[in-house]
Amino acid sequence: MDGYLDISQTRVRYGDAEILKGIDLSVRKGEFVALLGASGCGKTTLLRTIAGFNTPTHGRISIGGRDVTRQPPDKRGMALVFQSYALWPHMTVDQNIGYGLKLRRVDPATARQRVDEMKGLLGLQMLGQRKPAELSGGQRQRVALGRALAISPDILLLDEPLSNLDARIRLTVRHEISALQRRLGITAVHVTHDREEAMVMADRIVIMNGGEIAQTGTPQQVYNQPNSDFVAAFMGAENVVEIEVNAVWNSLEIGEGPHNRAALINRGERPIVSGKAIARFRSEAVEMKSAGEPALSGRNALVLHGTVVQVSYPGGLWRHVVHLGEVSLIVDSQTRFDEGAAVEIAVPEAALYIFPRH
């Protein structure tokens, strides 16, 4: 492994439950990695294990070749930004940011300069003498970040630092944090359950499920080439249709079903699947037409037919709920189709994710 932060075969237990079931992850120096997953998937446990607050029962964690698996949190040279910010209520903003420097016995003049520099970087200049209780949510978040950055940590760990902010502030802070991380060249591990947040901020996304890593890759990779049904669903391909497929050379034959036409598509990067399968696709990645119009081609696309039961306008595109017998799909379209209209939906092969059905 050529990583800076190396995690190998790490397992963590809480009582009888195994929360992490053998994690292998390598983070390069200066890289921004997002741990993405639903609540309870073990992403926060992994972050706390990296920080030293959980001891793995098995495995090894090293930073730049130095084994830190058994080291206490204060010896690891990392800084953790908590979801609750965990600012010390009895200290002012200056004291909070300067605490790490005080611990490192930095001389007071240099420390003050560094604290001012952090405040300048984060737009907290006027707030040095305030206590955390006198700050807004966004300001507290920046103080927490400043406190972590002041000590120039080897690795910055972020535990859902944006989840307590208003939606509007969150969008700007996302970009501020990733810009700051790039400017300072810090290695960062960021935990989030927000897919878009991970996509926008991270160089690489690690999707976790049930204490294991489901997929690792760049935002484009995990979005466009999900390797499992779970990842496809988590990355927003929520529409599911059951199909029959047959792999022939580099093509996949999709048999005619009660709600779909027979189709032939390129296999591409997909794993070979034959027999019962499920197809997933995103609501905006399709083309929809009235059933009466000239038929859509079954070449390089899966064509489904159903009935519109509900129409709404969330902005941009019209959103339709389409029923295919028992199956309910959500389909976005430029044009509006009336409720009750019979429609045909074509899912292009590039937007179609096919996995075996068990």
Added chain:
Amino acid sequence: MNATMIDLKWIPRALGLGLLAFAIFGPLTNLVLWAVAEKWYFPHALPLQYGFSYWVSVFSPRGNATTSLTMSVIIACLTVVFSIGLAIPAGYALARLKLPFRGAILLVLLIPQAFPNLPVYVNIARLFYQIGLNGTVVGVVLVHVTHGLVYAVWIATAAFSAIDRELEEAARSMGASALRTFRDVTLPIAAPGLLASAVFVFLESLDEFTGTYFVGAPDISTLPLLLYTAGSGGNYQIASITALILLLPSIGFMLVIERFLRADVLSKVGR
């Protein structure tokens, strides 16, 4: 017309409040009157003569009040130091570590309070007599500590439990050792709760009578003992003055507690 009807409804409430006020302030007024009465006997409703001559004699070098007051304060301070000194580590351990029998430990501290005081103190007195602690300040302080430790440990446990663990973890993450974290983060945040428990222990010690009587008397005399002697001797002026002296710190400290013991700490007491 309508207005008078509403006014009439206030009468029972006003009467009730008046009775309540009398029940609370009546004895206190009596106490204050006795403290400044020179001459007062049946059947007169009010003292016949007012003055401060008893105050002078209480605080005169020959009077026992000054020595008793000093002794009371010394014992109370030592009790606070001992109790809080024990309660800080004990409370932290009970609040933070996964101790087995945590509830049982908290309950054990209640035991001295659960049994009737007299047999407990008689036995302590007998035990202390054997090892020569009877009639010493240390003996009395130990008795007061068994009493005060309940408040101290229970409130300290609550004060430490009320602190978000992440505040400590944040300090560890910034590079502080466990001890440094306790000193810089845990202790300052728990301080108001600890101060409140110290005040409780101080007041309990100042008021304590039974244990002091059995273990301390006659060598150690505290204000409650003086009050008892004066009261049983029919000297109501001395008794009232002593009672007033005892009352002052109680009122003062109650105001302190009201300020410092926050709801989030109180809600964790005994958890």
